[in-house]
Amino acid sequence: MPSGVHLPSLLDFSVACLTLVSILPGGNSHGRWQWAGRVTVSGVVLAALLLILIVASLYLFVAKPYWFPVLASVHGGSIDSLFSTVLVVSGIVFIIVQGMLGFFVARYGQSGNERASYWHDNPKAEAILLISTAVILTILVFMGQRVWASIYFVDAPADALVIQVTGEQFSWNFHYPGPDGAFGRTDPKMITSANNIGLDRSDPPAKDDIVTVGEMHVLAGRPVKVRIRSKDVIHSFFLPNLRVKQDAVPGMAIEVWFTPNRPGAYEIACAELCGLAHYRMRGFLTIDDSQENFNKWLQQKAAEQ
Ligand SMILES: [Cu+2]
Incomplete structure (x- = not known):
């Protein structure tokens, strides 16, 4: 389970606690905040709503119905861990900031007897916060840059399987390229309802080409390079x-x-x-477990051309 999974529940919980504290009127003449023993209707309603929020978000993050879909690529792990890192770092900052906000509201709110001190500026505090x-942001940016570069600034291996993907309203x-490894010529003028991408079958490399709609097969462990286009x-x-995820x-x-x-x-x-x-521009990807199964599918599709 990724480390950031339960963080949002913790955030909700801490915010709820602080809000509960802050809506309960308190304060005495000694300047120390304490329970004043008075409960307001709005306070009870808010507390009930927060409780529902906490229970619901706890359920969501324990049951994980909306967490990342199952990972099926080599590079995806670095994206997921970067996401978790950003979630944890921003979560810690969120708890500290909201905690201080709740504390100050509770301590210096309308019902308190204490008076907050005020000063115009504090160069030291501002410098610490700014730096x-x-x-923190610079470190996160460099971490993100490393992941980005490892994905986008590295060329695909020479033996990568090349697939040309063409999006259109509303299918993929x-x-x-078929056994010869070369793509046949395509021409927009040759596009028909039976020839979605306008493949010119009279072009020699096109003879063994395979075109499918909404169905893509790749082989586990073999790099894939997709060349993405759009017709419309x-x-x-x-x-x-x-x-x-790449725009077409x-x-x-x-x-x-x-x-x-x-x-x-x-x-x-389609994102x-x-x-x-x-909403119905979807397709199905199969990651085959063996070269035999992958070849079998290719042969089956070749027979349908
Ligand atoms: Cu689309």
């Missing part, structure tokens, strides 16, 4: 389990690569609102 914030087309509007090629932009061929490492069946989504039927 510590800058240091997958173009495999901007789409976004999203493989949640592989932590891959008309007029551009954008490449990303990844190494799938967990055999299974996964979902492909860019692209029209009325955007």
Whole structure:
């Protein structure tokens, strides 16, 4: 279980406690905050709401129905751990800031007898806050930069399986080069309802090409390079389990690569609102566990061309 899982519940809990303390009127003549024994209706309602929030969020983060989808790529682990790190760091800051806010409201609120002192500025405190914030953010940025560079600034291995992905309203087309390893020519003028990507079958390299709609197979352990295009509007090629998301932009061929490492069946989504039927622009990714199974699927699809 990632380290950040229970953090939001802790946040809720601490905020709730502090809010409870702050809404209970207190204070005495000795200047020390203490329970005043008075309960207001709004206080009870707020406390009940906070309790419901705490229980609900505790359930969500223990049962994990909305946590990351199962990871199925090599590079995805570094993205997940970066996410958890940012969550933990910002969570700690959140607890400290909200804690201080609650404390000051409780201590110097309307019902308190203490008077807060006021001063115009404090260069030392400001310098400490400014520098510590800058240091924390700089470290996080460099950590993110390292992960980004390891994914986007490294070329795909030469033996990567290349698949051309073309998005259109509202489906994903997958173009495999076939046994010759070369993609046939495509021409927008040749696009028909039966030829989604306008593949010119008279072009020799196109003879063995395989085109599928909404169905993509890759092999576990073999790097994959996808070349993403769009026929109409901007789409976004999203493989949640592989932590891959890349816009498909008309007029551009954008490449990303990844190494799938967990055999299974996964979902492909469009992550860019692209029209009325955007919600059903989905596809299915299968990560095959063996070269035999992958070849079998390719042969089956080749027979359907
Ligand atoms: Cu789309």
